[in-house]
Amino acid sequence: MDNAKPKLFTPFNVITGLILLVGIPICLYRFMGGLGAVTNLDNNNPFGLWIAFDVLTGVALAAGGYTIGTIVYIFGMKEYHPVVRPAILTAFLGYFLVGVGLAFDVGRPWRMPYPFFMSQGFTSVMFEVAACVALYLTVLFLEIAPVALEWLRMKALRNILVKATIGLTIFGVVLSTLHQSSLGSMFLIVPNKIHPLWYSTFLPIYFFVSSMIAGLSMVIFESSLSHKAFKNIIDAEPHPFDHDKIVMGLGKAAAIVMFGYFGIKVIGVAHGNHWHMLATPYGLWFLVEMVGFVLVPCFLYALGVRAGNVKLVKFTSFLAVFGVVLNRFNVCLVAFNWELPMSERYFPSFMEFMVSLTLVTAGLVAFKWIVTRMPVLTEHPEFRESH
Amino acid sequence: MSISRRGFLKIAGIGGAGAIAGAALPAAxxxxxxxxxxxxxxxxxxxxxxxxxxxxxxxxxxxxxxxxxxxxxxxxxxxxxxxxxxxxxxxxxxxxxxxxxxxxxxxxxxxxxxxxxxxxxxxxxxxxxxxxxxxxxxxxxxxxxxxxxxxxxxxxxxxxxxxxxxxxxxxxxxxxxxxxxxxxxxxxxxxxxxxxxxxxxxxxxxxxxxxxxxxxxxxxxxxxxxxxxxxxxxxxxxxxxxxxxxxxxxxxxxxxxYPKFTKNALAAVPMIVVLWPVVLGGVYAFARRREAIDKQTRENAVANAIETTRADTQAKADQAREAALKRAASQAENEKKKAVKEAVDKALEEAKQQQSGEAPKEGGA
CATH class of the missing domain: 3.30.70.20 (Alpha-Beta Plaits)
Incomplete structure (x- = not known):
């Protein structure tokens, strides 16, 4: 594209380079020294940062793929088409990293195909999660493949895949519904270990509905960042689209879903009759999550949309995303083992943070590599309007 | 029958659970x-x-x-x-x-x-x-x-x-x-x-x-x-x-x-696998149909507009032709009248000249 020799020492390259330089040796050390060498996991706390962040958060934040896919291809709202490809690319990279993250977390990663080919534990929620994530990663691969095929000008294969879009989208929504909710179902088996304000028989529904919030908000957040970072690519597009209008529409949808989510969370507290617990330290933390990162962003979205304030909607998307991350951390780590004394609780080690950071960085580098080469943020001139 | 608030919420919750993911029925x-x-x-x-x-x-x-x-x-x-x-x-x-x-x-x-x-x-x-x-x-x-x-x-x-x-x-x-x-x-x-x-x-x-x-x-x-x-x-x-x-x-x-706590959630899996494509397929069909109707409506509107325009144009053209014809006719009439008048005038003039010419000729002879 640009004939000038690309600069090597850009801020992006320097920062990601440094992270990878520190992170990759730690990643290797995990496999040479075992989980005990790099993590603070113990017998009371078998799930740590890599499950809370790499898996639970990763899957939730990759929900933009199925959310936008549904809006555009199933609801037929074509005006959101320009954000479909970046959303699906983000989802694909996200799920890929979830798989990589799992490989770090399980004790014998080379056995990861076992649940499919050796011995099926159908009574385990983990089985459902594994099966759906594996299948959905395949679906996302097929959904994003046309981007690479257009880049490689492999027209025939690309056209076959594009024809399968509706089928793949519906299958993807089925799988997403299943495993987004199943990540919540996983914690149904620990009624005695999770604080009652977070434990609920509705956990699967909470996880599913909040994944929509994460999906919508991530698309706003991520596409806004892309618009800044890849301005030169987008400005070169001969048919520019109105990004602000898309942000506003998604913000409106997110406000409505968040309002519904807040409602069902209140029902959960009422259902368990846990009102009195709100006045405890855990209750206050619950209120921080529910008010600070659900109700407030819900109103800010609504306000931003009514006032036509794009900046406010973009800022709110960050709050909303953070709220979902906070929820996953609360269920998996903060409210988990809440009755154990502090000395038996878990806090991630520096090396665990570094591995997670390394995975996110690898994802960013891959995203950048792809969008600067393939038709993701723009349309390929030879395939314009044909998808 | 009286239902306590908690009981009602439970029922409502179960209904909601069934409707959204069917995943969270409390243990039997x-x-x-x-x-x-x-x-x-x-x-x-x-x-x-x-x-x-x-x-x-x-x-x-x-x-x-x-x-x-x-x-x-x-x-x-x-x-x-x-x-x-x-x-x-x-x-x-x-x-x-x-x-x-x-x-x-x-x-x-x-x-x-x-x-x-x-x-x-x-x-x-x-x-x-x-x-x-x-x-x-x-x-x-x-x-x-x-x-x-x-x-x-x-x-x-x-x-x-x-x-x-x-x-x-x-x-x-x-x-x-x-x-x-x-x-x-x-x-x-x-x-x-x-x-x-x-x-x-x-x-x-x-x-x-x-x-x-x-x-x-x-x-x-x-x-x-x-x-x-x-x-x-x-x-x-x-x-x-x-x-x-x-x-x-x-x-x-x-x-x-404890296996019961996850059993119902897992039981919802085949329900979602079967029902979701039906629901989403239905929504897709609705969206497509609305799109088709919109397209048809749009096409009809365009066709109507073209028809109306064409008729309008035709009428205007007809009118213009009529007017032109009329104008042409009246012009022809006028010219004819003028020509006749001119001919008559000319004939009269000639007759006058002849008469006056003949008279001196006659007189001079």
Whole structure:
């Protein structure tokens, strides 16, 4: 594209380079020294940062793929088409990293195909999660493949895949519904270990509905960042689209879903009759999550949309995303083992943070590599309007 | 019929659950339908008899060929700190200050070999099984190491070899399944116990023994066998002279077998697989139909507009032609009149000239 020799020492390259330089040796050390060498996991706390962040958060934040896919291809709202490809690319990279993250977390990663080919534990929620994530990663691969095929000008294969879009989208929504909710179902088996304000028989529904919030908000957040970072690519597009209008529409949808989510969370507290617990330290933390990162962003979205304030909607998307991350951390780590004394609780080690950071960085580098080469943020001139 | 608010919310919640994901029906009212394998083995701990000598720990360590601990088993000072099972110790004895007695009580921790174990249902490769003989066993050949069994266990029992990089194992009490299967007596801990605080036998016999002990010493024992109903029944049951809570046996676990907590959520999977494509396909069909109708409406509107324009143009053209014709006709008429007038004038002029010319000619002649 640009004939000038690309600069090597850009801020992006320097920062990601440094992270990878520190992170990759730690990643290797995990496999040479075992989980005990790099993590603070113990017998009371078998799930740590890599499950809370790499898996639970990763899957939730990759929900933009199925959310936008549904809006555009199933609801037929074509005006959101320009954000479909970046959303699906983000989802694909996200799920890929979830798989990589799992490989770090399980004790014998080379056995990861076992649940499919050796011995099926159908009574385990983990089985459902594994099966759906594996299948959905395949679906996302097929959904994003046309981007690479257009880049490689492999027209025939690309056209076959594009024809399968509706089928793949519906299958993807089925799988997403299943495993987004199943990540919540996983914690149904620990009624005695999770604080009652977070434990609920509705956990699967909470996880599913909040994944929509994460999906919508991530698309706003991520596409806004892309618009800044890849301005030169987008400005070169001969048919520019109105990004602000898309942000506003998604913000409106997110406000409505968040309002519904807040409602069902209140029902959960009422259902368990846990009102009195709100006045405890855990209750206050619950209120921080529910008010600070659900109700407030819900109103800010609504306000931003009514006032036509794009900046406010973009800022709110960050709050909303953070709220979902906070929820996953609360269920998996903060409210988990809440009755154990502090000395038996878990806090991630520096090396665990570094591995997670390394995975996110690898994802960013891959995203950048792809969008600067393939038709993701723009349309390929030879395939314009044909998808 | 009156429904309490909570009851109503429950119903509403169930409806919502069914509608959205169908995933969260509370465990059915009926408890375990599974009575447990008949004739299965079990263990009975009589907390009142335990003196905290750690003989069971030493015997377990030897039987299972576990690494020697840093502090020898004879050192009872370790009892002063709360311990749990580890990858190096399938069983540990803890000392408890209790409400019922001024003397401390001791209780041995190990796998309870539940009738319907949470860990077994949680394993996604069936590496954990509940054998019909009674023990819950882990299979080294299948385990992937996800550690969901450790999350699921309500008693914090399974442990993991975090420091083993290449073949980390889930470690827990096996009720000496190999030893018993060989006919080599009872599990090592039961054989080693100097006070007969641990009894091995058919679970049904142990239940009878426990009842008998409580019946013969009702003032001494709490009138409850821990593990008779807890989490659907344990293979390892307890009787005690002090409250069970005080010796670290949680009494808030309820009688629902733990696999039930996830069973309904899993049951929703085929529902979603079948229904979601129908619902989404329907929404898609609606969207397509609306799009088609919109397109048709648009096309009709365009066609109408074209038709109207064409008719308009035609009419205007006709009018213009008419007007032009009229104008042409009137112009022709005028010209004709003018021509006639001119001709007449000319004729008259000529006639006049002729007349006047003839007259002088005539006059001059």
């Amino acid at each position: 009212a009926s408890e375990s339908d599974f009575e447990g394998y008949p004739d299965r083995y079990g263990m009975l701990t009589d907390v009142s008899k335990c003196i905290g000598c750690r003989s069971c720990e030493a015997a377990c360590n030897k039987q299972n060929k576990l690494p020697k601990p840093e502090t020898p088993f004879e050192d009872l000072s370790v009892l002063d700190t709360k311990r749990r099972t580890t990858a190096q110790a399938y069983t540990v004895v803890n000392k408890y200050n209790t409400r019922g007695s001024s003397e401390p009580a001791f209780r041995k921790l190990q796998c309870n070999h539940c009738n319907e174990p949470a860990c077994v249902s949680a394993c996604f490769v069936k590496a954990l099984t509940k054998t019909k003989e009674g023990p819950v066993l882990w299979n080294d050949k299948l385990c992937v190491g996800c550690r969901y069994c450790m999350i699921a266990c309500p008693f914090y029992i399974p442990t993991y070899e975090y420091d083993n990089a290449f073949s980390p194992r889930v470690m827990k009490c096996t009720m000496c399944a190999d030893k018993v299967a060989k006919g080599d007596g009872a599990p090592a801990c039961a054989e080693a116990c100097p006070t007969e605080a641990i009894t091995f036998g058919k679970r049904s016999d142990l239940m009878a023994l426990a009842r008998e002990r409580i019946r013969t010493a009702p003032d001494k024992y709490i009138d409850h066998i821990y593990g008779e109903t807890e989490v659907g029944g344990l293979g390892w049951v307890y009787i005690s002279h002090v409250p069970f809570d005080d010796v670290g046996l949680p009494t808030n676990l309820g009688g629902t077998p």
